[in-house]
Amino acid sequence: MxxxxxxxxxxxxxxxxxxxxxxxxQSDDEDNEEAEVFRNEDGTSKPVPFFRIYENNDKNNGLPCVLVSMDVDITIEPKRQQNKKTTVSLPMAAHAKGNCGHGFDSRITISWSSFHLSWHFQKSRVSDAWYVDVIELSFNTSDKLLGDLYSEAPSKEFTPNSIVSIRTDDPLTLFLTPIGRSYSCSYPAEVKILDSKKVSRVTFQLRNVRIQPFASMTQRQFGDAFRCPSEAGRRDxxxxxxxxxxxxxxxxxxxxxxxxxxxxxxxxxxxxxxx
The missing domain is CATH 1.10.287 (Helix Hairpins)
Incomplete structure (x- = not known):
């Protein structure tokens, strides 16, 4: 023999x-990256709010140019309110509008109730990359989602049915990512800003983030993931x-x-x- x-x-x-x-x-992991459902550390999974902006605002015939999927908890804390604060979550039923920005800037605004959350994106002028430049939030002080948060606020600062507008003062360079790829991070991140009168503090708690502006693709899905440092360190x-x-x-x-x-x-x- x-x-x-x-x-x-x-x-x-x-x-x-x-x-x-x-x-x-390895291929199973790559397939899971394209899903609109994030898997938690305990093995469970959950759907995440997902929004697309289309070229010429034509959902039926246009291709997506901005794609955003994330969990957001927004904690609003007026000063001089004895540490009163309220947390509002981004709902699945929110809707989005924006512009593709074929030049150097792009934007998406996500709206629900009286809330409007805007993300401004910029292309880097020195490298082939994009980043978040500005985050804005506006809402009505009488919105039912806020309860009585502003009911005892000093009248000279806020009045019933007044609009609070909050945005980052200095330009950000957040989520710097190569053009053509999507920023992806399941780990929590915090962004803190003050309103224009500096009497309300807002904290954005971000989780399960996947973002891609300036997209040019033939399929309605994210490009290859560019992972945040904390996630890239654990995944090889x-x-x-x-x-x-x-x-x-x-x-x-x-x-x-x-x-x-x-x-x-x-x-x-x-x-x-x-x-």
Whole structure:
């Protein structure tokens, strides 16, 4: 019997199987990246508010140019209110409008109730990248989502049914990402700003963020993910391949050792028989 051929076939089959497993693990992760559902640390998953802005505002025929998916909790805290504060969450039923910005700037405004949350994007003039430049929030002080948050505010600062407008004072360079790719981060991030009168503090708690402005694509989905540092540190796409190769080496060593043992044992038997 040709033992060397059988052992070689076994080794080849094991290597193919282990590399196939590692390749499948990597492709499964890539498929999950395109989903509009984020998976939590405990293995559960949840839908995340998702918005698209289309070229020429034509949802039926236009291609998406701005894509935003995120969980947002907005904590509003008026000063001089004895630490009173209220948190409002971005609902799934919110709607969006904006502009594609074929030059250097783009914008999306997400609206619900009296709230309007705007994100302004800029293209870098020194590198092939985009970033968030300005975040704005406006709302009515009498909005039912705020309860009695502003009911006891000093009248000279806020009146019933007044509009509070809040935006970042200095230009941001938030979520710097290569053009053509989407910024992706499931880890929480905070952005804090004050209103123009500096009497209300607003904290944005962001989770499960995926954003892509200046998109030019043939399919209505995000481009390749550019991960935030905290997420990129925990995720390494070379791991499945390395694990597969390690398994292959172990298998080759084990099968090779067994082959050597069988070879010398058979030779010894043949020699003893001849004697």
């Amino acid at each position: 040709n033992y060397s051929w059988n052992i070689g076939a076994i080794i080849y089959a094991f290597i193919v199987c282990t590399l196939a497993i590692s390749s499948n693990a 796409d070379t791991v499945p391949f390395a694990v597969g190769m390690t398994l292959a080496v172990v298998v080759v060593g084990t099968v090779g050792g067994y082959a050597g043992y069988r070879y010398f044992k058979i030779k010894k038997i043949e020699y003893d028989t001849m004697e």
